[in-house]
Amino acid sequence: MDKYKKVINELIQFRNERDWEQFHDSKNLALAISLEASELNELFLWKKDSEVENVNHEKLKEELADVLSFAFLLAEKHDLDIFDIISEKIKKNALKYPVDKAKGTSTKYNEL
Structure with a gap:
């Protein structure tokens, strides 16, 4: 199994174990992407140009993972x-x- 399919399967298993599929319609997944992208942007808010590349790496990974997770679920929902x-x-x-x-x-x- 390739990495992409493995991650998709892990996301679906995580979601299904919590009975969250009922909340994961296209609209809500798209909104979740937007909200998580806002949290990603918040990491850079008010930073000077000289500071933006030194953002907290762990927080960057977490917020980016959230954005990608919802994007992957939306793509999977539409067989993309x-x-x-x-x-x-x-x-x-x-x-x-x-x-x-x-x-x-x-x-x-x-x-x-």
Whole structure:
């Protein structure tokens, strides 16, 4: 079993043992991602540029794990393979942001 499937199975087992599937509809999973992402952002709140790369590593791991866990559960609910959808998105972004126009700039694709 690959690592991804192992993690998905662990998440589902954890959820099911607690009878939480009833709460894991698409809307609530999406909201949970947003809320956990806010907690992730809070780690960087009010930090100076020189401080942001030195954020508490353990808290970073915990908050990122929360975001990813809910994202994985949402993807699994809709039978989406995260590696496939990320690969597809990279290909779309490569068309939006060709290297010759986007390299070294953070300008949005429609402003290039």
